[in-house]
Amino acid sequence: MKARVYVSFKDSVLDPQGKAVKNALLSIGYEKVKDVRQGKFFQIEMDDMSEAEAKRQITEMAEKILSNPVIEKFEVIL
Amino acid sequence: MKARVYVSFKDSVLDPQGKAVKNALLSIGYEKVKDVRQGKFFQIEMDDMSEAEAKRQITEMAEKILSNPVIEKFEVIL
Amino acid sequence: MSEENKVTLQTALEQGLTEEEFNKACSILGRTPNFTELGVFALMWSEHCSYKSSKYHLKKFPTEGKAVVQGPGENAGVIDIGDGLVAVFKVESHNHPSYVEPYQGAATGVGGILRDVFTMGARPAANLNSLRFGEPGHKKTPHLVKGVVAGIGGYGNCMGIPTVGGEVYFDKSYNGNILVNAFTLGVCGIDEIFKAVASGVGNKVIYAGSRTGRDGIHGAGLLASKAFQEDAEEKRPTVQVGDPFQEKKLLEACLEVMRKKLIVGIQDMGAAGLSSSSLEMAGRAGTGIIMHLDRVPTREAGMTPYELMLSESQERMLIVAEPHMVDKVREVFEKWDLNAVEVGEVTDDGLLKLYMHDELVAEMPAAPLSEEAPVYKRPYSRPSWQSSLANLDLDKIPVPRNFNETFKKMISSANLCSREWVFNQYDSTVGTDTVFEPGYDAALMRVKGHPMGIAISSDCNSRYCYLDPRTGGKLAIIESARNVACTGARPIAFTNCLNFGNPEKPEIMWQFVEAVEGISDAAAALDTPVVSGNVSFYNETGDSGIKPTPTIVMVGVIEDINKAVGMKFVAQGDIIALLGTTRPELGGSEYLELIHGITAGLPPAVDLDRERNLHNLLINLSKEQIINSAHDISDGGLAIAIAECLLTDPVRLGADVKLESELRPDIALFGESQGRVIVSVSPDELNNLRKMAVRYGVECEVIGEVDISKTLNITLNSEKIISADMTDIYKSWSKKFAEIVGE
Amino acid sequence: MKCGVVVFPGSNCDRDTVYAVESAGGEAFYLWHKETNLRGADCIILPGGFAYGDYLRTGAIARFSPIMKSVIDFADKGGLVFGICNGFQVLLESGLLPGAMMINKTLKFLGQDIFIRVEETDTPYTHDYYQGSVLRIPVAHFEGNYYADGDTLNLLEKEERVIFRYCERDGKISEKGNLNGSLNNIAGICSENRRVLGMMPHPERASAPILGKSDGFAMWKSLLKYFGEVA
Numbered sequence A, B: 001m002k003a004r005v006y007v008s009f010k011d012s013v014l015d016p017q018g019k020a021v022k023n024a025l026l027s028i029g030y031e032k033v034k035d036v037r038q039g040k041f042f043q044i045e046m047d048d049m050s051e052a053e054a055k056r057q058i059t060e061m062a063e064k065i066l067s068n069p070v071i072e073k074f075e076v077i078l
Numbered sequence C: 001m002s003e004e005n006k007v008t009l010q011t012a013l014e015q016g017l018t019e020e021e022f023n024k025a026c027s028i029l030g031r032t033p034n035f036t037e038l039g040v041f042a043l044m045w046s047e048h049c050s051y052k053s054s055k056y057h058l059k060k061f062p063t064e065g066k067a068v069v070q071g072p073g074e075n076a077g078v079i080d081i082g083d084g085l086v087a088v089f090k091v092e093s094h095n096h097p098s099y100v101e102p103y104q105g106a107a108t109g110v111g112g113i114l115r116d117v118f119t120m121g122a123r124p125a126a127n128l129n130s131l132r133f134g135e136p137g138h139k140k141t142p143h144l145v146k147g148v149v150a151g152i153g154g155y156g157n158c159m160g161i162p163t164v165g166g167e168v169y170f171d172k173s174y175n176g177n178i179l180v181n182a183f184t185l186g187v188c189g190i191d192e193i194f195k196a197v198a199s200g201v202g203n204k205v206i207y208a209g210s211r212t213g214r215d216g217i218h219g220a221g222l223l224a225s226k227a228f229q230e231d232a233e234e235k236r237p238t239v240q241v242g243d244p245f246q247e248k249k250l251l252e253a254c255l256e257v258m259r260k261k262l263i264v265g266i267q268d269m270g271a272a273g274l275s276s277s278s279l280e281m282a283g284r285a286g287t288g289i290i291m292h293l294d295r296v297p298t299r300e301a302g303m304t305p306y307e308l309m310l311s312e313s314q315e316r317m318l319i320v321a322e323p324h325m326v327d328k329v330r331e332v333f334e335k336w337d338l339n340a341v342e343v344g345e346v347t348d349d350g351l352l353k354l355y356m357h358d359e360l361v362a363e364m365p366a367a368p369l370s371e372e373a374p375v376y377k378r379p380y381s382r383p384s385w386q387s388s389l390a391n392l393d394l395d396k397i398p399v400p401r402n403f404n405e406t407f408k409k410m411i412s413s414a415n416l417c418s419r420e421w422v423f424n425q426y427d428s429t430v431g432t433d434t435v436f437e438p439g440y441d442a443a444l445m446r447v448k449g450h451p452m453g454i455a456i457s458s459d460c461n462s463r464y465c466y467l468d469p470r471t472g473g474k475l476a477i478i479e480s481a482r483n484v485a486c487t488g489a490r491p492i493a494f495t496n497c498l499n500f501g502n503p504e505k506p507e508i509m510w511q512f513v514e515a516v517e518g519i520s521d522a523a524a525a526l527d528t529p530v531v532s533g534n535v536s537f538y539n540e541t542g543d544s545g546i547k548p549t550p551t552i553v554m555v556g557v558i559e560d561i562n563k564a565v566g567m568k569f570v571a572q573g574d575i576i577a578l579l580g581t582t583r584p585e586l587g588g589s590e591y592l593e594l595i596h597g598i599t600a601g602l603p604p605a606v607d608l609d610r611e612r613n614l615h616n617l618l619i620n621l622s623k624e625q626i627i628n629s630a631h632d633i634s635d636g637g638l639a640i641a642i643a644e645c646l647l648t649d650p651v652r653l654g655a656d657v658k659l660e661s662e663l664r665p666d667i668a669l670f671g672e673s674q675g676r677v678i679v680s681v682s683p684d685e686l687n688n689l690r691k692m693a694v695r696y697g698v699e700c701e702v703i704g705e706v707d708i709s710k711t712l713n714i715t716l717n718s719e720k721i722i723s724a725d726m727t728d729i730y731k732s733w734s735k736k737f738a739e740i741v742g743e
Numbered sequence D: 001m002k003c004g005v006v007v008f009p010g011s012n013c014d015r016d017t018v019y020a021v022e023s024a025g026g027e028a029f030y031l032w033h034k035e036t037n038l039r040g041a042d043c044i045i046l047p048g049g050f051a052y053g054d055y056l057r058t059g060a061i062a063r064f065s066p067i068m069k070s071v072i073d074f075a076d077k078g079g080l081v082f083g084i085c086n087g088f089q090v091l092l093e094s095g096l097l098p099g100a101m102m103i104n105k106t107l108k109f110l111g112q113d114i115f116i117r118v119e120e121t122d123t124p125y126t127h128d129y130y131q132g133s134v135l136r137i138p139v140a141h142f143e144g145n146y147y148a149d150g151d152t153l154n155l156l157e158k159e160e161r162v163i164f165r166y167c168e169r170d171g172k173i174s175e176k177g178n179l180n181g182s183l184n185n186i187a188g189i190c191s192e193n194r195r196v197l198g199m200m201p202h203p204e205r206a207s208a209p210i211l212g213k214s215d216g217f218a219m220w221k222s223l224l225k226y227f228g229e230v231a
């Protein structure tokens, strides 16, 4: 059972890393770059359990540990 | 045109972040966690261009700037 | 023993051994090695591990002195610093990995040198780093600078070891081959030193720290070898990823087992991993070792004995302990959430025997592998182009019309501008022992609860070494020693990292031999032996090698840290004096290269007797509390050095300097004659300064006064030739580095 | 006054902190992260460092450690808890203080002396300072860019819980003096009961004249006075 958790800044929070990457890309000639947001992801492998249970546990982890709700949002994809 | 680039360490490369997260998850009681790998992703928005062209440009960026092929692998998803 | 992987001469060649070396290996074993054994031979006899091209010449270094507790040969050198304490230190290169992956390459370089020091029982107290990059305008330079600096910081900061100094130079000879030399110094009690020996037959061998993965399994030769073609790339990253958190725990756990006297010997697994750690520990003790490789904790399934022995995974240690201590050792490591696994035993037969699931997979005599490693006296000859480099016709070099402009251009140039951009990314104050932070001539560390201080300076001017490697070697020694002496500390001993091109080329070997002999002469004259070091050859891309770069890191001790002397001017009305004399020298100077585009001539002359006198003078000036500041004159010459005495944020002071000289004005201002120091002294101490200078036979000339104009005024033979607003200068000096990296 | 200094496996300012407390005349001992007994400490200090490597987010994992359960209990009962640098980050992650830390606006580690202004002196940690004093003090962090939503910020300001602000040499609060990009130049905040304090700069590194830095010393003196141990 594998799943991915994507964590990124809430839209209301400035993403300085994304902005820096965008500027770097523009400066070396990728003029069509309109926006870049940066985030992190976790690929999690769970030992034998149902899909529903995995989803439940992983969502809980994402809420509790993998993201900080003050600044971040997350998405769990099985 | 939006795309995501996922960058993570190659499988044989040590992933200290993933390891630390795995240990944390285990220690707070998620016993079924078998493995965690951590990576980063970039959400890139391109101004009007064909899908094929966007994919070409973004793949190039991923190779040149967003990852270091010596230790990292990447995946571009439109 | 398993017969798979038949080894032939061809296999040996592919692994980087020569035919002769292969035959020697066969005769040591009395048979043909199997594949695992061959891998171990190839690794142990590689240039990196065996020093086969350099060993013969390194013997020329002075290695003895009354403060030396441990000279070259252990993981790091050790000197007595008084009051029952020792300093343990070493410098090491991580050039190639840093070029390929600047962040991780530099980070693991720091990790490796830290292990070298704490494996000896000393808690690391200070890191320095010596960096060389290509031209500022080269397309790869900004990326490399940013990555290397972030990597050094990333590792050292997380470990909580302050990075307190170093050097950064830009030169096009490093365009394709940067240098990253990392230094660590640790402190412990003189009776707390641990050695890397596997003594005591029947003692247990313990593997501690991170798991072993397939990283760093050696070099290009191996990749080409048949047996591994199928799974080449993906499985065999040549660059490791560092895990400073793991190393921090390893540090604490290792110090704890040492303090509790639970172990007999310990060695880190650096380059050459399990192979060199086990062989060297047994070799030094004259014992043998049995290891069960299947017990080694691994990161990936199915690793072969060959891979286990050759992996360079980071953050690992090999420990020898008495049988009844094994559980206690394990307890300590478990407390830190680390592996500690008994993998073998010390034996009396002098053999390294490796088992995999109880099957013997390799058997080699331990001592011969390290002690009978090949030694080469490689041919060397002076390069044909060397003489022409010395040609410098000063008459053809125009004297600048506007010295103000020349001065501004120099002080805000890549090699002379502020390094704040670099060291502000380092934690330089953690540990609360850093008395002189980066930005001083030498870093200065206190030792809590003791009166003394430790001064450290890293130096090498590779342009000097290129123009005349023998003199360049001497200059690196005297400059680093002078920097140390400026603080009031006595230079005691040094470590070195000799970065050169391909030693199989006679011209490169010549540079190496000349530099080593120059270093030896100067070190002997200053009574500063070498206690540890590292040689890095093959720093070449394509046909062009780097300029010879023998980095010297000098360590000194000041008895009373409260008497340390800083480099900045401190008070209005202080007299500025020049110790030493300016000679008609301009060869190899920063000024010639930057302003006139010329890299030629001979580097400044060295007078070792005068230099030693100067250092003694400086030490006594501090002891008697006569001077308020001392700053050594190096790259950029007198005018730059005086400016550096003023450059703080915010600029508070100015200086009014009046020089009388028959020399060309550019030589007087920017020449790099050696043995010179700018000191400042309050008017009522001037006489004492003069007297003391006479006593040591050092010229002392009053050249000006510190004022509050925030301007640097320099008058030469009654003509005012520099008048610079230091607040403006500060801006361009401190901003230049960010520009170089494109920020 | 007895300070319990918590040691996470990646703490690296624990010894510096103990030394500073002792040099001011206080008593200090170490508390291992796997312990739960606070051993009668009057004040718990969460020191700087990288608690569990902090590869995920600084302080994120530390909050689940056994010791933190006790520390949170202790704080809830009105105990003094002082987080420095990484300790501040742990306090935010554990909810003892509001807000979150982001990567510095420079996207680089920031290791240098900076200036902060003492905004409030009515805490056990700052009453030995004058309000408005400017301190020169080292910072060493990669994630010190304080963030909180508008409501939280307003509350902090209204309740005068911003204890330190980044400033220029002369005390001016400006973008220029705010190297990491913190909202409202926040360098340190306290809890509603003013007994939990978190700050990014390192007072323990500015507590010895030989280092040329002593502006942090008064924090330890404040604590000692608070416990009535010096006049």
Ligand SMILES: Nc1ncnc2c1ncn2[C@@H]1O[C@H](COP(=O)(O)OP(=O)(O)O)[C@@H](O)[C@H]1O
Residues within 6 Å of the ligand: C128, C129, C130, C131, C163, C164, C165, C166, C167, C168, C419, C422, C423, C437, C438, C439, C440, C441, C442, C443, C458, C459, C483, C634, C635
């Ligand atoms: N890579 C670095 N890391 C830390 N400090 C550095 C580094 N490079 C230079 N510095 C510091 O910047 C100052 C100036 O360096 P340098 O010009 O090489 O000094 P000097 O000419 O006196 O040897 C020194 O204090 C040095 O320690």
Ligand SMILES: [Mg+2]
Residues within 6 Å of the ligand: C441, C479, C483, C632, C633, C634
């Ligand atoms: Mg110097």
